[in-house]
Every structure is written in C-alpha cells, then in structure tokens.
Amino acid sequence: MWKFLLPFAAFVALVVLFAFGLSPKRDIHELPSPLIGKPAPEFALTDVTDPTRIVSNATLKGQVYVLNVWATWCVACREEQEDLLSIARQKVVPIIGLDYRDQRDKAIQWLQQLGNPYSAVAFDGDGRTAIEWGVYGAPETYLVDTHGTVIYKFISPVTQEVWEKEFLPRIAAARKAGA
Amino acid sequence: MGEGILAAYRRRAKGRRVNQHWRGFCTALALAVASLGALAQPAPQPAPQSGPPAAARAIDANGQLENPVLQGRFEQITKELRCLVCQNESIADSNVDLAQDLRRQVREMLVAGKSDDAIFQFMTDRYGEFVRFAPPLSAKTLLIWGAPFVMLLIGGAVIFRVVRQRSRMPLDE
Numbered sequence: 144m145w146k147f148l149l150p151f152a153a154f155v156a157l158v159v160l161f162a163f164g165l166s167p168k169r170d171i172h173e174l175p176s177p178l179i180g181k182p183a184p185e186f187a188l189t190d191v192t193d194p195t196r197i198v199s200n201a202t203l204k205g206q207v208y209v210l211n212v213w214a215t216w217c218v219a220c221r222e223e224q225e226d227l228l229s230i231a232r233q234k235v236v237p238i239i240g241l242d243y244r245d246q247r248d249k250a251i252q253w254l255q256q257l258g259n260p261y262s263a264v265a266f267d268g269d270g271r272t273a274i275e276w277g278v279y280g281a282p283e284t285y286l287v288d289t290h291g292t293v294i295y296k297f298i299s300p301v302t303q304e305v306w307e308k309e310f311l312p313r314i315a316a317a318r319k320a321g322a
Numbered sequence: 323m324g325e326g327i328l329a330a331y332r333r334r335a336k337g338r339r340v341n342q343h344w345r346g347f348c349t350a351l352a353l354a355v356a357s358l359g360a361l362a363q364p365a366p367q368p369a370p371q372s373g374p375p376a377a378a379r380a381i382d383a384n385g386q387l388e389n390p391v392l393q394g395r396f397e398q399i400t401k402e403l404r405c406l407v408c409q410n411e412s413i414a415d416s417n418v419d420l421a422q423d424l425r426r427q428v429r430e431m432l433v434a435g436k437s438d439d440a441i442f443q444f445m446t447d448r449y450g451e452f453v454r455f456a457p458p459l460s461a462k463t464l465l466i467w468g469a470p471f472v473m474l475l476i477g478g479a480v481i482f483r484v485v486r487q488r489s490r491m492p493l494d495e
C-alpha cells in the first residue's frame with residue numbers, strides 16, 4: 144500500500160508546487176518590498192522642471208499620497224502615462240513623481256508632450272533616493288498613509304483597473320484610520 | 323522491467339559478500355555528507371594583502387579603491403549581493419544601472435568606515451533578504467538552509483531500505 148501511496152503523494156505534491164511556482168501569472172521579477180509598514184524614506188530633491196525649487200515628501204506628512212517612479216528611458220512608463228493622467232484627473236490623492244536616473248531636458252520634453260499627471264516631480268538623476276526606497280526598476284508605485292508609512296508597493300504600470308482594485312480601497316482605509 | 327534488472331543484479335552479486343552493499347552504502351553516504359559540509363562552509367576569504375592581480379580587480383569603470391584591504395572587501399561584498407534586475411547575477415558581475423548604483427553605494431560605505439554587516443543590513447533593509455545570495459540563517463530562511471539536509475535524510479533512508487531489502491534477497495535463484 145505504502146509503496147504505491149508514497150510516490151503518488153510525492154507526485155501530487157510536485158504537481159501542486161509546479162502549478163504555483165511555474166504559473167504564467169506569477170511574475171518572478173515581482174519582489175516583496177521590505178519597506179511596507181516602515182516609514183517612507185524622506186527626500187528633498189530638485190523639481191525636474193525647475194532646479195531652483197525643492198520637492199520634498201516631508202511637506203506631505205498627514206496626507207495619503209502616491210509616489211510614482213518613472214523615467215523617459217522606461218518604455219512601460221509611456222504606457223502608464225495615459226492611465227496616470229486620467230487617475231490624476233480624479234484628484235483622489237496627490238501623485239508625486241520620482242524621475243529616476245534620467246536627463247532633465249528629456250524629462251521636461253516628455254511631460255510637455257504626454258501631459259503631466261504629477262503634483263510635483265522630484266529629479267533623482269543619480270538614483271540615490273531610489274536606493275533608499277528600494278527601487279529596482281520603473282515604473283514602481285508606492286502608497287504612503289497619513290502617518291508617513293509606506294503601505295503598498297506596485298510594480299509595473301498602474302492601470303485604471305489596478306488603481307480601482309488595489310489603490311482606492313487602501314486609500315479609503317488609510318484615510319479612515321488616519322482621521 | 324524491474325524484475326529483469328534485479329535478476330541480473332542478483333546474478334552478478336552471486337558469490338560476493340552481502341556486507342559489501344552495506345559498506346558501499348556507508349561510503350556513499352559519508353562522501354555525500356562530506357561534500358555537503360564542504361559546500362556549507364563559507365567561501366574562503368582572500369588574504370587582504372595578497373589579493374588577485376590588478377587586472378582581475380578592476381570590476382567597474384570607477385577603478386579600484388586605493389586601499390587594497392577595502393578593495394578586497396568591496397569585491398567580496400559585491401559578489402554576495404544580487405542584482406535585482408538580472409536576478410541571477412551579482413552586482414559585481416552585472417553592468418545594469420542599478421548594479422552600478424549599488425556598487426557605488428558599497429564603495430562609499432566602505433570608505434566611510436562601515437562594517438560588512440552594516441552594508442549587508444543597509445541592502446537588506448531596502449531590497450529584502452532576496453538581495454543576498456547567502457541569506458543568514460534565521461527562522462525565515464531555515465527552509466532554504468535545511469532543505470538539503472532533509473533531502474539527504476530522505477535519500478539516505480530510501481537507499482538504506484533498498485540496500486537492506488536487497489541484502490536480504492537470496493543470492494541463488
């Protein structure tokens with residue numbers, strides 16, 4: 144009996160493991176962020192459109208906000224831009240841009256051509272702030288609550304659907320908890 | 323099919339001492355344990371003063387650190403950190419932007435006098451345990467570190483059973 148049952152159980156276990164591990168829906172590049180539940184790293188960088196102005200997330204304390212990491216070299220960001228614009232029009236939360244390892248003139252041109260969904264864009268030309276946030280690609284989008292705690296990270300372009308499914312409920316919950 | 327192989331095996335084993343199976347099994351197990359032990363040992367640290375020749379040292383375009391001790395540590399640490407863009411490469415091997423940024427970070431922290439542990443902690447805090455190729459043993463990583471030994475135990479038990487069963491088989495047909 145065991146002679147048959149044990150290998151069979153092992154086989155079933157392998158099938159289950161592979162069904163999860165090799166699922167085409169699973170993105171191996173999606174890594175859990177250790178930043179979730181931790182204070183958002185502070186930054187004070189120059190505004191991408193105006194190097195004399197400082198963009199800092201310290202001024203956003205007490206508000207729920209979104210930090211969107213993008214760059215002009217990032218193809219998926221171009222795709223994301225349209226959705227971000229329509230999300231920004233809903234005026235739910237301020238969307239702060241972090242222009243990651245980019246060139247200023249290219250970034251300005253991009254914003255003029257495609258439109259600007261951001262309430263402010265911080266220019267992280269050398270990627271130092273990105274390291275603090277654990278950024279390893281673009282686009283990446285973080286959600287920060289009223290206490291300045293990172294509560295969610297989304298990797299790959301934010302679409303309308305993702306926004307409604309993942310972001311809006313968390314924003315509502317964060318506001319309720321913060322009020 | 324299994325019958326045929328077994329029969330042939332038994333024929334070949336004819337005349338040999340049954341004990342040999344057992345001894346062979348023990349030797350194999352001992353070898354396996356020994357090789358595992360060797361694997362589990364940390365990579366030998368290069369002697370700081372007598373590192374590899376300069377050509378092999380120039381990992382990136384920034385050149386090498388003036389202090390050979392720091393340069394040795396720099397190489398060791400960057401080999402230990404995973405490039406998260408190309409996942410199976412270390413930041414020492416990879417040339418993507420992120421790896422360059424992280425190498426710069428390691429370099430600066432070394433020059434600032436930070437310890438290896440502090441640098442690894444810095445990276446783990448931002449990128450998670452996954453950034454390390456050999457995460458430290460903890461409750462969370464117990465499965466990764468323990469799995470080989472569990473597999474060895476299971477394999478050993480299976481071999482033990484098979485060998486014992488075979489040793490009990492009559493040698494004459």
